[in-house]
Amino acid sequence: MNPVIPAAAKAPAASSRALPRTMKAVVKAAAGPGAEIRDVPVPACGAGELLLRVLRAGVCGTDLHIFEWDRWSAGRVRPPVTLGHEFVGEVVERGAEVAEFRAGERVACESHIVCGHCVACRTGNSHVCENTRILGVDVNGGFAEYVTVPAVNAWRAPANIPLEVAAVMEPLGNAVHTVFAGPVAASSLAVTGCGPIGLFALGVARAAGASRVIASDISPYRLDLARRMNADAVIDAGRENFVDRVRQYTVGRGLDGVLEMSGNPNAVRDGLAVLRNGGRMSMLGLPHEPYELDWNRLVIFKGITLHGIIGRRMFETWYQMDNLLGSGRLDLRPAITHVMKMEQFNDAVGLLRSGQAGKVVLVPWGEQG
Amino acid sequence: MNPVIPAAAKAPAASSRALPRTMKAVVKAAAGPGAEIRDVPVPACGAGELLLRVLRAGVCGTDLHIFEWDRWSAGRVRPPVTLGHEFVGEVVERGAEVAEFRAGERVACESHIVCGHCVACRTGNSHVCENTRILGVDVNGGFAEYVTVPAVNAWRAPANIPLEVAAVMEPLGNAVHTVFAGPVAASSLAVTGCGPIGLFALGVARAAGASRVIASDISPYRLDLARRMNADAVIDAGRENFVDRVRQYTVGRGLDGVLEMSGNPNAVRDGLAVLRNGGRMSMLGLPHEPYELDWNRLVIFKGITLHGIIGRRMFETWYQMDNLLGSGRLDLRPAITHVMKMEQFNDAVGLLRSGQAGKVVLVPWGEQG
Amino acid sequence: MNPVIPAAAKAPAASSRALPRTMKAVVKAAAGPGAEIRDVPVPACGAGELLLRVLRAGVCGTDLHIFEWDRWSAGRVRPPVTLGHEFVGEVVERGAEVAEFRAGERVACESHIVCGHCVACRTGNSHVCENTRILGVDVNGGFAEYVTVPAVNAWRAPANIPLEVAAVMEPLGNAVHTVFAGPVAASSLAVTGCGPIGLFALGVARAAGASRVIASDISPYRLDLARRMNADAVIDAGRENFVDRVRQYTVGRGLDGVLEMSGNPNAVRDGLAVLRNGGRMSMLGLPHEPYELDWNRLVIFKGITLHGIIGRRMFETWYQMDNLLGSGRLDLRPAITHVMKMEQFNDAVGLLRSGQAGKVVLVPWGEQG
């Protein structure tokens, strides 16, 4: 069963229809676990902004953390806020000073709203802007019928991809950023952790010419998805010895790079152990707490380079995604396992907690999935 | 008709057979046009060398230049010398101090014999060694039944590729070096000039995830080969406007990179004209004579980077080839159009001059093609 | 005689004084040679802009070209336009939506007004924006009592540098961009062409740890300035053999890099000839017309990288300048040979044409030099 429906079937309703005053939204209403579906005002479109009718939205692990109100969420999120930072929408209205988009265009969105003034922003590194605010975390996001976004954050979705794929360009961008942080083509790479971004990374690494792409996870369900994303080999790190298996696959040479998507300390250590000397580990996965490394043996004596990866390069990563998806070289559909109604948000949370899902995409009220 | 025969059919004769004293070879016997097939001594295997029985050898444009005795050849080649710098052979004998290969192994060869002492060699850049000597140009090469090569120049051919492909790893390395001199994945690239190295570059760029690979040439025969190497678009630069066509294919964005394989001044100028600002041109093709550029308009105002490309990175390029071929991501067979007997060398020259050939591979005396 | 006066002596008049309606400016009034000093309106400060009282302005070769109305100028400049793209000013007024500067602050200015929407701008490469407009070329510049600039183009001048130096940060940025386009520290570099940007490049290369910095020019006057900028060696390319002299200075190794500031074809050819294999040439100098190279011998066989350099990286280059000047590591004063009244603009042009000047800085009407 392939939940993804071709783009052609998704013709949008005319955008000229009158805007309602209120809309449904998935709102973090108060400190503490949970989220509510509420009626909230349709947001006004400010200067420099676009008002989008949301067509599809992806659910991210971060949404779960906010739902569960973990320590990070409790320290950062200021309720009430509408959740959702991965989505595609149709342009309904342009704010003052916006010349670039037409009503009816379908746009995905960079979720980082950056300051433009810090050193990072002024040197082409906005992805590490010191004053980043994130859609669906710090400001209202896309788990709603409508959302406003800065026009500079909007990206015209390639015409050939289904809405479900356009909805997840934001997390795909994390994967692309991680994969492209070092050499890929003609290299042996492992992706440790096969959640949705790990699955996307497998697809990107294959599309970009890695000659061996090895996937590891401890979930047979996810490893099966990894196979469907064309991993050359999969390792069940709960049952198999990762280091031995990789040595075997790479004929003793070890890995040229590890794309670390799990945040799991053992995955990091094993990945470093089996990197060839001079290799790179690009780390996107967030550990739950600090952990230790044997730095001498795993990093310094081996001459390893470690990259901390956050966000997407703005906007190289988006051009790269556009090219990968627009050319048809990359197909994410096997990693998108469920399309659900947005009003079933609590069910989606449960599904993700069960571990029996890849990427889950939500269809807002009134949209046809 | 596919001239390439699977590797499995190529079982070598036992390497223990007694070595003859003389052998057949294609020799540049004297200054001036032409080449002769001669009986010459089987070379002795010196310290640090391997003696190879040649299994297949590729014919290169450089061989034609030496045959025709152009100005470059007249200034460099010191006859008599056995031609041939692209080949795969079977190890017959190891010289003193060589521990790494076994008799019977099939090896391709880096053709540049480097000094190991100059700045380039001492900093990982032997491909621009100041004292390079080239097999088949400065020392006896592989258009013969046997050849000796420095053991450090030998590369175990991947087990899964046919002999015809192993024979052309040297020129494939030129292509890989050129393609990988700048960004490839998720990029729009053009290959200008679809001789064998250009054709290989198309395959490499596709395998390495370029999202648009455009081929240009003035020969319909070669453009047809380019299509078979999976170019996304081909441009007949003799009939079509290259710049306009590229603008159209890239939706106005221009190219991220040009892989210049023709040495043709107009191809260079047109390629630069349609590079996006900040793009790169990697230049392998050798022009017949100096030519001029409008540097301000084509290079400086656009912030272009130009790379002069020579040889293969020793030995990154070989690891990359090994990975690309060994993983099956890259298939060169459509570019290898003819397999001929080495004794037909003069016919091969004629065929190449006619322009109705891609890569031509020769089968030495006594080998079964 | 050092024309540069310490910053402390330059206390600005109070910025609260009433603005006049008109001001003096050096205006390219019509197509054809020449420029006029005219009374023009003081510009209004638009949204996103700063109005600056000009404190000092540098004269650039480009100003001469516009004065002389060469082919490039005739094709690009649309009179009337106030000249001047190198200057430092005091903030007098902030336009709507500008929060970052206070009245009275001294700011230098990036001269490229970029679009923010093209691929280059969206990927951290605004210096090659496809829609650049230049202050003093395409829009009114700083050879005037007042000028308006986009606030994003303004850069707070380091407090410790004299006004004359702050005035020339724009061309200094060209030099920094060129020098930092490749390795510098512990390298042997040559600067070919010792006009003001070449002189600045000498200082930057020395400050950045180049171990040998060789200057060449054909003007003894400029070579003397090169010595004052601490070139390790100077070559009079009109009388001496550049290639031989460089070989001698580098003990046969050749140069690691050439910073090409002359646009002279022979300087380019000689620089390439004496680059070590694998070296780089970064080209900022603009030739008068297309010229030819022996590409095989000078670029391809040597594995050279050529960079076309334009503008300044926005804004890495400005941070780098800030650090170099603010730390006192770089002193440009020997290269600033003349400080003149702006009303003497025609005299400044004559001086520059005579070749007996380094950088010439102008003091606007009413300012004390």
Place this chain on the structure above:
Amino acid sequence: MNPVIPAAAKAPAASSRALPRTMKAVVKAAAGPGAEIRDVPVPACGAGELLLRVLRAGVCGTDLHIFEWDRWSAGRVRPPVTLGHEFVGEVVERGAEVAEFRAGERVACESHIVCGHCVACRTGNSHVCENTRILGVDVNGGFAEYVTVPAVNAWRAPANIPLEVAAVMEPLGNAVHTVFAGPVAASSLAVTGCGPIGLFALGVARAAGASRVIASDISPYRLDLARRMNADAVIDAGRENFVDRVRQYTVGRGLDGVLEMSGNPNAVRDGLAVLRNGGRMSMLGLPHEPYELDWNRLVIFKGITLHGIIGRRMFETWYQMDNLLGSGRLDLRPAITHVMKMEQFNDAVGLLRSGQAGKVVLVPWGEQG
């Protein structure tokens, strides 16, 4: 008191004098703490080797670890072995197949003897060779009257530097490798840990144009040496708050890079905390045991790049040292605090343990210090 005596005073004895059969050497004679001065045979000069008369040798922290027989030593060193991996010597004899050096030349030595066959060695990355053997650790080293070394490891010392400096090119190379692992010029850098390599790194960073070089340590003695190596600021990390002080020095911008020479977990954490987003930490210091990091906050959210640094790039680093020292841009003498007789090796160990020394250099028996 400056213990360094100009090179000119060091004229070597004639190299033609007859070689003795035995010599004095500092030998790790058996597992367990300590080292002995013994009479041992003068080594025979094998093929590809040079026999050197040792002129000066530096004492390294690694020598202390072997003396003390820590866990690392116990796991690696196989007594008996002559210690000493930093030294300069005079060529006495060339083995078979060595053409490059003349008797009487002074050479410093790369201490890593590499295999030449692993992936690292074959791709210009011998510094992370998988089969490295180290002089004075795995094979007999330079704390002796004579030593043999592979000729490829020998480096002609620049003529203008004193013997004491030539003796410590090996650890200087560690510093150069670390500093040059990322941007230096026009950057704000900190060196955490002011042992000899940290002190050298300060000098290198200054020579290479860093605009702010901050030193930290917990030893007032070492911080005083840091001042003498021209650190722009020094921080006593035992008494002062490193993060606050750096923020203050960098006017809130944070550091562009940290050169980590201490192996101290708090230095690493504080260094990461005050790196600007997107900055780099290059780690050479070896911690005593594994330690933990708050990866999310210190590495991933900030987009930091960490480099593990080992050895010296072979031989870029040596060319860089040659240029830095040979040009006089870099002066290491303030960091070389003691020159002692080699027979006082035990005293040198005591001195280093006391923490009241920078680099200690030893003068072999029969040499005049």
